[in-house]
Amino acid sequence: MELFNEQFVRSIKLKREEIPSFKKYPFNLPSLKTLDELSFHPNVTFLIGENGMGKSTLLEAIATALGFNPEGGSFNFNFSTYDSHSPLGDYLKVIKGIEKPRDGFFLRAESFYNVASNIEELDREGFGPRVIDSFGGVSLHEQSHGEAFFATFLHRFGGNGIYILDEPEAALSPLRQMSMLTRIHDLVNENSQFIIATHSPIIMAYPEARIFEFSEEGINERRLEETNHYQIMKQFFVDKNRMLHHLLNG
Ligand SMILES: Nc1ncnc2c1ncn2[C@@H]1O[C@H](COP(=O)(O)OP(=O)(O)O)[C@@H](O)[C@H]1O
Numbered sequence: 484m485e486l487f488n489e490q491f492v493r494s495i496k497l498k499r500e501e502i503p504s505f506k507k508y509p510f511n512l513p514s515l516k517t518l519d520e521l522s523f524h525p526n527v528t529f530l531i532g533e534n535g536m537g538k539s540t541l542l543e544a545i546a547t548a549l550g551f552n553p554e555g556g557s558f559n560f561n562f563s564t565y566d567s568h569s570p571l572g573d574y575l576k577v578i579k580g581i582e583k584p585r586d587g588f589f590l591r592a593e594s595f596y597n598v599a600s601n602i603e604e605l606d607r608e609g610f611g612p613r614v615i616d617s618f619g620g621v622s623l624h625e626q627s628h629g630e631a632f633f634a635t636f637l638h639r640f641g642g643n644g645i646y647i648l649d650e651p652e653a654a655l656s657p658l659r660q661m662s663m664l665t666r667i668h669d670l671v672n673e674n675s676q677f678i679i680a681t682h683s684p685i686i687m688a689y690p691e692a693r694i695f696e697f698s699e700e701g702i703n704e705r706r707l708e709e710t711n712h713y714q715i716m717k718q719f720f721v722d723k724n725r726m727l728h729h730l731l732n733g
Pocket residue numbers: 508512532533534535536537538539540541569
């Protein structure tokens with residue numbers, strides 16, 4: 484059976500005519516050169532591709548255009564000023580669905596530490612129920628990076644939400660990455676939408692999804708088996724010795 488969610492975000496459109504110059508970051512990114520409109524899958528959309536192609540820049544712009552803090556967190560985590568992020572978000576037109584998400588989180592591996600610190604600060608101030616309880620109750624600083632990350636997926640993500648994740652696999656073992664597929668599926672069944680930048684062929688294997696590969700040529704939709712990530716990992720596992728010989732003996 485095909486799952487079909489209420490879609491919170493249908494697509495983004497780059498307001499090309501308003502961009503002053505394509506010579507400077509972030510507008511000089513090759514992936515933006517040909518970007519017009521990117522249409523999201525109602526369940527999961529993956530942004531993949533080599534390092535430096537602009538996945539994080541675009542993901543952050545999507546998140547800020549939706550009202551998230553550029554450093555990450557939920558809609559109401561306003562713990563830093565807004566002026567450190569790239570201006571790309573201001574040049575994106577977000578085409579939203581009819582339903583509004585009731586939950587949301589922007590999770591960046593790079594600044595997850597700051598989210599953890601911010602929760603502790605909020606709880607020290609002591610207004611209302613403890614924030615950490617909605618993350619599983621144990622200080623995120625007192626767990627390993629992977630455990631803290633996973634606790635956030637399990638406890639903080641509540642369904643009916645839009646979840647934007649940047650390299651969620653960074654801290655997770657292969658087994659945890661597979662568990663993450665299960666959690667993504669549960670949340671999709673609870674009417675959630677994900678946009679995920681990832682290098683993990685395990686995570687990008689989630690079937691109800693679109694995969695967009697970023698390269699020097701721009702952004703192109705791919706099937707899992709066509710992606711560079713999948714093919715390279717497959718080659719490695721099928722003939723590790725040949726790959727090692729090539730890598731180590733030039
Ligand atoms: N604040 C910035 N100022 C100038 N260049 C940047 C900035 N942030 C990232 N870049 C450059 O933009 C490119 C894309 O970065 P990023 O979006 O992080 O790529 P990805 O997530 O695909 O690895 C990189 O080459 C990086 O050096």
